[in-house]
Amino acid sequence: MNASSAPVTASVVPPARVGDPVEAVDTPALLVDLDAFERNVARMAARARALGVRLRPHAKTHKSPDVALRQVAAGAVGVCVQKVAEAEAMVAGGIADVFVSNEVVGERKLARLAALAGRARLSVCVDDAANAADLSRAVLAAATTIDVFVEVDVGGARCGVAPGAPALELARAVDALPGLCFAGLHAYHGSAQHLRTDAERREAIGRACALAARTREQIEDAGIAVPLITGAGTGTFEIEGASGVYGEIQAGSYVFMDADYARNQPAEDSVFARFEHSLFILSTVMSRPQPARAVCDAGHKASSSDSGYPQVVDVPGATYAGASDEHGVIVLGVPGPVPALGERIRLVPGHCDPTVNLHDWLVGIRQGRVECLWPVSARGPGF
Amino acid sequence: MNASSAPVTASVVPPARVGDPVEAVDTPALLVDLDAFERNVARMAARARALGVRLRPHAKTHKSPDVALRQVAAGAVGVCVQKVAEAEAMVAGGIADVFVSNEVVGERKLARLAALAGRARLSVCVDDAANAADLSRAVLAAATTIDVFVEVDVGGARCGVAPGAPALELARAVDALPGLCFAGLHAYHGSAQHLRTDAERREAIGRACALAARTREQIEDAGIAVPLITGAGTGTFEIEGASGVYGEIQAGSYVFMDADYARNQPAEDSVFARFEHSLFILSTVMSRPQPARAVCDAGHKASSSDSGYPQVVDVPGATYAGASDEHGVIVLGVPGPVPALGERIRLVPGHCDPTVNLHDWLVGIRQGRVECLWPVSARGPGF
Numbered sequence: 001m002n003a004s005s006a007p008v009t010a011s012v013v014p015p016a017r018v019g020d021p022v023e024a025v026d027t028p029a030l031l032v033d034l035d036a037f038e039r040n041v042a043r044m045a046a047r048a049r050a051l052g053v054r055l056r057p058h059a060k061t062h063k064s065p066d067v068a069l070r071q072v073a074a075g076a077v078g079v080c081v082q083k084v085a086e087a088e089a090m091v092a093g094g095i096a097d098v099f100v101s102n103e104v105v106g107e108r109k110l111a112r113l114a115a116l117a118g119r120a121r122l123s124v125c126v127d128d129a130a131n132a133a134d135l136s137r138a139v140l141a142a143a144t145t146i147d148v149f150v151e152v153d154v155g156g157a158r159c160g161v162a163p164g165a166p167a168l169e170l171a172r173a174v175d176a177l178p179g180l181c182f183a184g185l186h187a188y189h190g191s192a193q194h195l196r197t198d199a200e201r202r203e204a205i206g207r208a209c210a211l212a213a214r215t216r217e218q219i220e221d222a223g224i225a226v227p228l229i230t231g232a233g234t235g236t237f238e239i240e241g242a243s244g245v246y247g248e249i250q251a252g253s254y255v256f257m258d259a260d261y262a263r264n265q266p267a268e269d270s271v272f273a274r275f276e277h278s279l280f281i282l283s284t285v286m287s288r289p290q291p292a293r294a295v296c297d298a299g300h301k302a303s304s305s306d307s308g309y310p311q312v313v314d315v316p317g318a319t320y321a322g323a324s325d326e327h328g329v330i331v332l333g334v335p336g337p338v339p340a341l342g343e344r345i346r347l348v349p350g351h352c353d354p355t356v357n358l359h360d361w362l363v364g365i366r367q368g369r370v371e372c373l374w375p376v377s378a379r380g381p382g383f
Numbered sequence: 384m385n386a387s388s389a390p391v392t393a394s395v396v397p398p399a400r401v402g403d404p405v406e407a408v409d410t411p412a413l414l415v416d417l418d419a420f421e422r423n424v425a426r427m428a429a430r431a432r433a434l435g436v437r438l439r440p441h442a443k444t445h446k447s448p449d450v451a452l453r454q455v456a457a458g459a460v461g462v463c464v465q466k467v468a469e470a471e472a473m474v475a476g477g478i479a480d481v482f483v484s485n486e487v488v489g490e491r492k493l494a495r496l497a498a499l500a501g502r503a504r505l506s507v508c509v510d511d512a513a514n515a516a517d518l519s520r521a522v523l524a525a526a527t528t529i530d531v532f533v534e535v536d537v538g539g540a541r542c543g544v545a546p547g548a549p550a551l552e553l554a555r556a557v558d559a560l561p562g563l564c565f566a567g568l569h570a571y572h573g574s575a576q577h578l579r580t581d582a583e584r585r586e587a588i589g590r591a592c593a594l595a596a597r598t599r600e601q602i603e604d605a606g607i608a609v610p611l612i613t614g615a616g617t618g619t620f621e622i623e624g625a626s627g628v629y630g631e632i633q634a635g636s637y638v639f640m641d642a643d644y645a646r647n648q649p650a651e652d653s654v655f656a657r658f659e660h661s662l663f664i665l666s667t668v669m670s671r672p673q674p675a676r677a678v679c680d681a682g683h684k685a686s687s688s689d690s691g692y693p694q695v696v697d698v699p700g701a702t703y704a705g706a707s708d709e710h711g712v713i714v715l716g717v718p719g720p721v722p723a724l725g726e727r728i729r730l731v732p733g734h735c736d737p738t739v740n741l742h743d744w745l746v747g748i749r750q751g752r753v754e755c756l757w758p759v760s761a762r763g764p765g766f
Binding site for chain 1: 398407409410411412443465466485486487488489491492510511513514536540541542543544545573667668669670671672676678680681683684685687688689706707708709710712724725734736737740741742743763764765766
C-alpha cells in the first residue's frame, strides 16, 4: 500500500458521547428519536403479526446491526440486505438469518457469501442460470449450503427474470444444483413504493400479486414446491401482506421514514400513516448573510438529494432551497421565527437510506440526552 | 457507548491489493487513472505559474492527503478544505498549510481549529463579527494565531458579507481582534463554475472581480492592507487568474474532472479543455434481464446524482438511465456491443466531490495494475 496503511477516516470519532445533552452533539449528525423509533418498530411488528406474514425488515435503510437486533427482538425473522459486505456486517453484529435480496455476481463475492453461509442462515437471489451455477460451485467449495430465491420482475423493471416460464426454468435449474436450496420467489416492486395514491399502489401491487401467484402455480405444477414469496416495501406492505400471496414482507424505511415517503397519501386505517419521522439531520446555522437566508452545515455530503431536499423542522415557514457539497441554503419566511447564527435545526432527510450511508454514527436521543451511539457498520458502496 | 464500541465499517477492507491487475479490483470501486491524474496536476500547476497566481487546490474534491501531497509537490502552496475534520485529516497527512475556505461556527469546532493552528499554518473564513470574536477567544485559549479571510458574496448567494462597506466593517473587526491576522478576501463564485458558455462565465466572474477589487480598495483606503484575494474553481480559474485581482486560485475538481464539468463549453486555448477524466467508478454488470437493459452494482450509494447520473464509458451507445440505492440501470444500444453478466464497466461520475465521499479508497491504476491505495481519510459529513 502506498503512503498510508489504513483508512484513518475523519468520522471515526463519534459526534457525541453517551450521556451528553443533545445540545452537545456536534453537527452535522444523524439523530434517532428513540421513542418514535421504538414505536415504529413495534407498530410494524404488530401489523405483520396481524396480517399473518413474516417480517424481514430491509437493513439497507439503517446499515446498523444495533437497529437490526431491535427489529429481531420485536419479532422479525431476520433482515434483508443488498450487498455481501452488508451481510458480513449484520452477521458480525449478531444477526442469525440474513437474506441478500439481490443478485451476487463475481467469484470473489460469491466465495465470501458462501463462507458466510457457514456462520448464519443465508439466502440470496438469482436471475440467471449461469450465476446460479457459479453460486453452487462457491458453496460446494466452502462446504456450505444456501437458500436461493428466484427473483421475478413483477413490475419494477430492474433485475429479475420474467414471470411464468422463465422463472420456472430458473427454479428448475436452482433445484437441480448441489448446495442450493430453492426457497421461493423474490417479487419486489420497488417503483410502486412511491406511487402517491392508494389506488395507484393497489393497482400496481395487484398486478404484482397476480404475476407472482401465477408463477408459483406454474412452478408447483411442475412438481417443485415454492415455500415462500417474499417482497414488499414500506409504501405497499399492507397490500402484499393482505394478499394471501406473499408470506414475508421486507419493508425497511418504516423505522425512520423520510420526506419522500411523507408525500405518499396513506390508505384509510393504514398503519403507514402512524409511522413517525424518527431520523433527523442535526445541523448548525453557519451563516446568516441575509434576513431571509440561513446557510446550514448539511449539504450533499450530509443529506442525499436523490428524492428531493430535506425538510426543515423546528422553523415554521422555512424551506431547504438548495444544497452544495457542504452547505444547505434555507429560505426563511420573513417576518417570522428566524434562526440565529449558531442555532441548531433539525432536517427530515429526503430519502433515509442514502442519507444514513453518508454518516458513520446514529446518535440515539431520549428526553434530550444521548442514550446510545450506533455505528453505521455496513456503510459504504458495498462490495 | 451502547452495544458497539467502535465503528467496524464494511469498507475498511480495500477493494484491491497493490500489484493486483485491474481485473481483480472488487466493485463498486473508485479508480484513479494515475497517468491522467498526473497530467492534470502538472497542467494546472503550470497554468497557475504562467498566470502568476498561487495555486491552493480544494481538497474537498478528493479528501485524500495522498492526493494533496502530490499537488503540493507540483507547486501548490497548500490546500483548501471546507470542514475542521477535513483540516485535521490534511494536517495529520502532512499538509503544512490549510485554508478552511468556509465559516466555522460553534465552540467545539472553534477549539479544534484553534488547536490545529498550533500544528500547521491555518486560515479560515468569517462573515460575521460575533463569530470572529468567538474565533479570537478560541485561539487565545489555545495560545495560537490564525489567518482570517473575510468572505465576500460576489454572486454565489450562499455565505459571505456584501461587498463594500459591510466587508470593510468586518475587516476592521477582524483586524482589531487579538490572535487573528486579517489575510484578505475570500471571493468565490461557486455558481459561476457550471455556467455552460465562456461568455456567461466571463460576465459572472467579471462582476465578481469588480466587486472584489472595489472592496479591497475600500478596505485599503481605510488603512488596512489586503494581502490577498483568493477564490475561483475549475470552471473559471483562468478568468480570475488573469484578472490581476485574484492572487490565489482554489480549483479542485481539475484533478479528476466529472460528467458535469464535461458539459461546460471551454474557451478557446483554455487549459480546461485539456483536463482529462481521471476518476472512474468501476462497476460490475449484475443482471442482464432484457436485451436492452443491463443493471450494474453502482447506484446512489456508489455515485452521486446531484449533478446528473454518471456516464458510461467502454460501451458505446449505452446510457445510465436510472439509479436506485444499490443499482444502476443502463439502457443499451441494441444491436450493438452489449456487456455480458459479470462484465465490468467504467462510469464517469456526474459530480466528483460527493462521489468520492461515498467511498473509502481511491484505487490508483497504471498500465492495468493497482499501483497504490489512497484512503479517503477526510471522508464523512465533516464535523
